[in-house]
Amino acid sequence: MGLHGPHDVSTLVCLMEARRCGGELAVYAVDMVQLTDQTAAAIVKGRGFDGVTVVDEEVSEMRKLISEALDAYQAECGGPGGVRVRRLLALSSFPDMHSDICICAEDAMVALVLLPFHKAQRVDGSMNAGHFGFRLVNQKVLQLAPCSVGVVVDRGLGKQEQAVVVHVAGGGRGMGYLEKHVAYSAELVAVLCGLQSEYLLFMVGRGRDRSSVLTEGLDEWAECLELGPVGDILASSDFSPTASMLIVQQYDATKHYKVIDDEFMPL
Numbered sequence: 087m088g089l090h091g092p093h094d095v096s097t098l099v100c101l102m103e104a105r106r107c108g109g110e111l112a113v114y115a116v117d118m119v120q121l122t123d124q125t126a127a128a129i130v131k132g133r134g135f136d137g138v139t140v141v142d143e144e145v146s147e148m149r150k151l152i153s154e155a156l157d158a159y160q161a162e163c164g165g166p167g168g169v170r171v172r173r174l175l176a177l178s179s180f181p182d183m184h185s186d187i188c189i190c191a192e193d194a195m196v197a198l199v200l201l202p203f204h205k206a207q208r209v210d211g212s213m214n215a216g217h218f219g220f221r222l223v224n225q226k227v228l229q230l231a232p233c234s235v236g237v238v239v240d241r242g243l244g245k246q247e248q249a250v251v252v253h254v255a256g257g258g259r260g261m262g263y264l265e266k267h268v269a270y271s272a273e274l275v276a277v278l279c280g281l282q283s284e285y286l287l288f289m290v291g292r293g294r295d296r297s298s299v300l301t302e303g304l305d306e307w308a309e310c311l312e313l314g315p316v317g318d319i320l321a322s323s324d325f326s327p328t329a330s331m332l333i334v335q336q337y338d339a340t341k342h343y344k345v346i347d348d349e350f351m352p353l
Contacts, residue, residue: 087115087200088176088187090220092151094202096244099159101200101236101332102169104287114194115156116174117149118183120219125177140177149175180219184226192232198334199231203239203321211241211327225312228292228335237313239321239331243287271315274300278319282326290316292335 087098102113119125119140128142140146156171163169172194176186191199201224205216228235268274281288292314304315313321317333 087113088118089115089152090202091148092155095152095155097240098200100243111169113171114174115171116176116190118176119145121178180222183223187227188231196233198234198236200236200238201227203237207241212323228312234337236332236334241328241330243330268300271300271302271304282329285329287330288320289332292317292333
């Protein structure tokens with residue numbers, strides 16, 4: 087779980103509760119801090135696993151606010167069978183930050199990395215241009231992560247946290263199933279737009295270079311191809327100003343193997 091700042095905590099807590107569904111969950115929360123001359127001068131080396139900290143006032147205040155929010159959540163949901171949160175710090179330049187995240191994920195053998203979308207919602211509901219550095223991080227993590235990756239597009243899900251968590255805690259029995267049949271990309275977009283006001287959270291899978299008649303032509307209009315054609319639609323300013331998104335790329339183990347012969351490709 088990557089955190090840009092304390093504003094990301096409530097939304098990611100909501101997603102963790104939905105994922106936990108009353109069971110036990112281990113979480114590694116990574117504060118992603120850009121390495122600049124200012125932060126480099128404020129690095130203090132310590133001992134043990136968390137052997138480096140930053141005493142820069144701005145960074146320290148940010149980490150303090152994140153800690154307070156996570157401590158409150160863990161106090162409520164922690165303990166045996168609850169949530170265990172471990173804090174980590176990724177202090178590196180944007181071109182290298184993905185490496186720290188991937189190494190943390192591999193060392194901890196995590197199943198899913200959650201990353202905040204590089205764009206944030208404006209007051210009028212539209213999405214801003216975002217931070218290119220964080221977009222670069224997300225792109226590289228999607229490409230190289232040793233596990234599944236989810237990109238979170240937050241449109242106020244954290245503000246709805248209590249309602250969502252109560253619904254989840256009540257048990258996955260209030261869930262329904264709805265199937266829509268579409269024949270081409272324009273019809274797919276129309277169906278998605280028709281559903282945008284009915285839900286607080288959309289979850290969509292991100293395929294890997296797979297072509298489909300249902301998404302044909304959508305790439306030509308996409309702003310963020312790393313989300314996939316459907317994810318890009320859901321994350322755009324033209325979509326719902328109140329529905330958040332979780333775009334998930336399922337881990338493909340075969341990409342980490344050097345395949346000499348297709349006959350021996352890992353299943």
